[in-house]
């Protein structure tokens with residue numbers, strides 16, 4: 001237990017240094033970058049350890065696990081849902097999420113709007129863009145992103161706060177630098193459209209193996225699991 005806690009503490013210290021360096025390279029500081037601890041499959045004790053080390057934003061990707069942890073952990077932390085969300089499960093998390101990173105269809109936007117309106121809540125959403133065009137991934141094709149966001153912005157209880165992407169997995173993160181560059185370009189293009197009722201504040205990209213490159217290319221939210229908690233255990 002204590003050993004594990006020490007490893008988490010050490011991992012977080014290393015990550016913070018790397019984030020700081022990458023931020024500097026793109027003319028920013030560590031305060032400009034939000035580190036999300038991806039806690040899917042991670043036990044509650046380890047989550048608490050990460051919170052104690054200052055990572056108070058967690059990212060979950062399964063509805064059942066999310067609600068269980070939300071109900072169990074009584075801590076002042078931010079809850080981000082980062083996985084694909086099925087429309088019929090919106091009702092379980094609508095009153096709990098601080099951020100949804102994975103808005104990927106108008107059908108989902110419609111359901112979120114309906115349920116958010118009922119409880120009089122504004123939901124922060126990021127639009128997931130499938131910038132590399134991978135068939136296995138969810139997300140809006142880049143060329144449809146502007147139209148999609150215009151449609152979503154008509155929903156009064158949804159606030160588009162930026163974009164999210166998952167880059168293809170590679171051993172060498174330099175290979176996905178162009179993916180991050182094109183995301184940044186799409187982000188700027190959308191910002192310049194001056195669409196009402198949106199606030200292009202966040203570009204969520206970069207995971208354990210590529211977060212430094214993502215930050216260098218403009219990410220200001222990174223989602224890090226393995227590099228903090230170690231390899232995930234699937235049962």
Ligand SMILES: *Cc1c(COP(=O)(O)O)cnc(C)c1O
Nearest residue numbers: 038061082207208223224225226
């Ligand atoms: C699991 C997951 C991550 C974190 O991946 P690591 O490689 O463990 O850092 C980030 N984003 C999403 C959407 C994920 O599902």
